[in-house]
Amino acid sequence: MKIVVLHGQSHHGSTWNVTRLLLEQLRPDTESLREFTANGVPQCMGCAVCILQDEGKCPHRESVGEIIEAIEQADVVIAESPTYCMAMTGQLKSLFDHMAYRWLPHRPHPTMANKIGVAISTAAGGGAGRVTKDIVRQFFWWGIPKSYRIGQPVFAAGWDHVSEKTRRKIESKVCSAAEKIRRHAGKRQHSLRLAVLFRVMAAMQRGGKMSRVDRAYWGTNGWI
Numbered sequence: 001m002k003i004v005v006l007h008g009q010s011h012h013g014s015t016w017n018v019t020r021l022l023l024e025q026l027r028p029d030t031e032s033l034r035e036f037t038a039n040g041v042p043q044c045m046g047c048a049v050c051i052l053q054d055e056g057k058c059p060h061r062e063s064v065g066e067i068i069e070a071i072e073q074a075d076v077v078i079a080e081s082p083t084y085c086m087a088m089t090g091q092l093k094s095l096f097d098h099m100a101y102r103w104l105p106h107r108p109h110p111t112m113a114n115k116i117g118v119a120i121s122t123a124a125g126g127g128a129g130r131v132t133k134d135i136v137r138q139f140f141w142w143g144i145p146k147s148y149r150i151g152q153p154v155f156a157a158g159w160d161h162v163s164e165k166t167r168r169k170i171e172s173k174v175c176s177a178a179e180k181i182r183r184h185a186g187k188r189q190h191s192l193r194l195a196v197l198f199r200v201m202a203a204m205q206r207g208g209k210m211s212r213v214d215r216a217y218w219g220t221n222g223w224i
């Protein structure tokens, strides 16, 4: 099982530790695990050349290309972020912005249907559920049909201060997610909502409503 982890922060706090617990359960060997932190990714400038022309022309391709390729090769994509002001970190969002061209209306990667997404967040009190939902929305629009969410209030500013009771709750969520991931990884996933949306997008491409670059891509993949 190939796993890629996108860390929305560079420090090793509660969110990082929850992700570690999940990785301990999934036990990928060294070659099957790629980890990246979003901190080094520059902010998207909004030039839209990735969408309108070619992702290779993105001025930040050197920073994001390797990460995006690792996502495309993985069976399981884990994205994690602490909750900041009820949202994911700006760094993780900026990484996601660099993948706008991979959204369904544009050029979704054909392997996405075989992937599982995992969204992880911790908050001191509220907002972790919202963050995991926002991350899963990104996965969905990339075309990933199945995702799991681990969102947890930890009532603490750091992992060392998280109570035993909360840790047990986290372990239970992590074990349950790991069991499902092991069961489904590497298999084709299904989502009726995604299948319908895919057909709508195909109709839009056929009708010439999107860019020529996107239309050509859908044609090359035999989707229209």
Ligand SMILES: Cc1cc2nc3c(=O)[nH]c(=O)nc-3n(C[C@H](O)[C@H](O)[C@H](O)COP(=O)(O)O)c2cc1C
Pocket (backbone or CB within 6 Å): 009, 012, 013, 014, 015, 016, 081, 082, 083, 084, 085, 086, 087, 122, 123, 124, 125, 126, 127, 154, 156, 157, 158, 159
């Ligand atoms: C800038 C900032 C904003 C935060 N915003 C929230 C928030 O909206 N809701 C919340 O419950 N906790 C918030 N917190 C607390 C963290 O989400 C919480 O401590 C989290 O577990 C930190 O994860 P980490 O240890 O992985 O950094 C915030 C912390 C920081 C530094």
